[in-house]
Amino acid sequence: MKLVYQKKEDCCGCSACYSACTNQAITMKPDEEGFLYPTVDQSRCIDCGRCTAICPVTYEGHFKESSTPRIYAARHKSQEVLWKSTSGGAFTAISDVILGQNGVIYGADYDENLRVFHQRAETPEERDRMRISKYVQSDMRDTYTQIKGDLKEGRMVLFTGTPCQTAGLRGFMGNSPLAERLYICDLICHSIPSPLIWEEYKCLLERENGGKLVSVQFRSKKHGWSRKNSNKGFLFTTDRSPEIKEDDRFYQLFFGVGAISRPSCSQCRFADIHRASDITIADYFGIEKYSPESYNPLGVSLIMVNSIKGSDLYNQCKQDLFEEERPMEESLKEQHRLSQPSQVLENRHLFWENYKQFGFEYVTW
Numbered sequence: 001m002k003l004v005y006q007k008k009e010d011c012c013g014c015s016a017c018y019s020a021c022t023n024q025a026i027t028m029k030p031d032e033e034g035f036l037y038p039t040v041d042q043s044r045c046i047d048c049g050r051c052t053a054i055c056p057v058t059y060e061g062h063f064k065e066s067s068t069p070r071i072y073a074a075r076h077k078s079q080e081v082l083w084k085s086t087s088g089g090a091f092t093a094i095s096d097v098i099l100g101q102n103g104v105i106y107g108a109d110y111d112e113n114l115r116v117f118h119q120r121a122e123t124p125e126e127r128d129r130m131r132i133s134k135y136v137q138s139d140m141r142d143t144y145t146q147i148k149g150d151l152k153e154g155r156m157v158l159f160t161g162t163p164c165q166t167a168g169l170r171g172f173m174g175n176s177p178l179a180e181r182l183y184i185c186d187l188i189c190h191s192i193p194s195p196l197i198w199e200e201y202k203c204l205l206e207r208e209n210g211g212k213l214v215s216v217q218f219r220s221k222k223h224g225w226s227r228k229n230s231n232k233g234f235l236f237t238t239d240r241s242p243e244i245k246e247d248d249r250f251y252q253l254f255f256g257v258g259a260i261s262r263p264s265c266s267q268c269r270f271a272d273i274h275r276a277s278d279i280t281i282a283d284y285f286g287i288e289k290y291s292p293e294s295y296n297p298l299g300v301s302l303i304m305v306n307s308i309k310g311s312d313l314y315n316q317c318k319q320d321l322f323e324e325e326r327p328m329e330e331s332l333k334e335q336h337r338l339s340q341p342s343q344v345l346e347n348r349h350l351f352w353e354n355y356k357q358f359g360f361e362y363v364t365w
């Protein structure tokens with residue numbers, strides 16, 4: 001196998017190929033934009049074809065459910081959970097069901113250098129670290145293999161991630177009977193930003209403010225929860241200035257300039273009402289127009305129940321939520337990523353050329 005993918009738009013960086021390679025011939029390496037891609041050690045490759053056969057981008061149907069999802073507007077009954085969640089706290093309600101049955105949760109967390117990677121949680125405290133959207137592509141490392149290990153030991157597992165990561169997990173699991181105890185939850189995903197630009201941004205904040213960053217938070221509810229404010233409220237502290245500061249330049253690069261997302265996001269195969277997951281969570285933006293009584297200024301989740309397993313999970317977490325079923329048309333109208341990928345910026349390459357030539361500060365101003 002010379003290459004696992006033909007062009008960058010065809011690789012979402014989920015790491016399924018890396019995890020599935022029985023001969024350890026594949027390594028995930030960052031490109032010049034900081035996104036991970038598989039590279040093949042030809043001396044180890046036995047050309048079995050497993051890596052390409054399970055790739056969620058090229059697999060016919062992309063491991064998506066064929067049934068039509070049911071859609072709910074929901075918010076957690078606990079005010080504390082609402083404050084500490086991005087939207088309406090759906091992730092906490094869903095993951096509590098699994099933790100309550102001695103299960104394991106996998107989701108995106110920060111390491112000690114505030115890099116984003118997938119982590120394993122067995123306790124509510126470990127799970128709480130996964131709360132809040134991190135607008136950086138998470139490094140999956142050996143998550144899929146770890147999940148299989150947990151399933152083999154009879155544990156129930158909930159995996160949460162972007163739509164392509166959940167599809168990658170489905171590809172990796174194949175028809176394994178172990179998947180019976182695996183629950184998969186994805187997010188409606190705008191697109192996923194570059195880990196390299198995230199590193200640059202953290203360094204810039206440290207240079208400007210002095211000291212080392214000790215905490216960061218995207219999507220704080222400092223300005224309230226609304227679509228309008230979803231690109232505001234990034235908070236951080238450094239060890240030299242413990243007062244909480246706010247800065248929105250990373251959001252501007254992500255949502256405004258729109259140049260720092262992974263190339264494959266512009267051709268996302270998962271921007272669809274049919275999902276490669278049992279349950280999908282997102283922001284129920286616009287709920288105030290359709291059902292004012294379901295609106296809450298601290299956030300409302302959109303929950304899509306995509307499969308029988310998803311329905312089973314949803315029924316078990318419902319008691320922690322104020323919830324109502326809503327028509328799909330509302331979500332199709334409000335959530336463009338349910339029908340089409342995010343648009344690629346026409347001169348995206350200019351951003352990256354300027355970055356390479358003049359550095360990060362130049363492209364930030």
Ligand SMILES: Cc1cc2nc3c(=O)[nH]c(=O)nc-3n(C[C@H](O)[C@H](O)[C@H](O)COP(=O)(O)OP(=O)(O)OC[C@H]3O[C@@H](n4cnc5c(N)ncnc54)[C@H](O)[C@@H]3O)c2cc1C
Binds near residue numbers: 089133189281
């Ligand atoms: C990159 C990105 C793009 C998004 N785009 C949209 C969008 O276009 N429309 C929309 O309505 N919602 C979007 N969301 C989802 C939304 O922001 C909330 O994450 C979601 O509603 C869950 O909120 P909550 O209150 O239930 O959970 P929270 O408690 O906030 O839980 C966060 C959940 O998100 C997961 N997560 C966080 N960061 C990452 C990451 N980098 N990679 C993988 N998983 C991650 C965690 O594992 C956890 O399961 C996006 C999220 C991310 C990370």
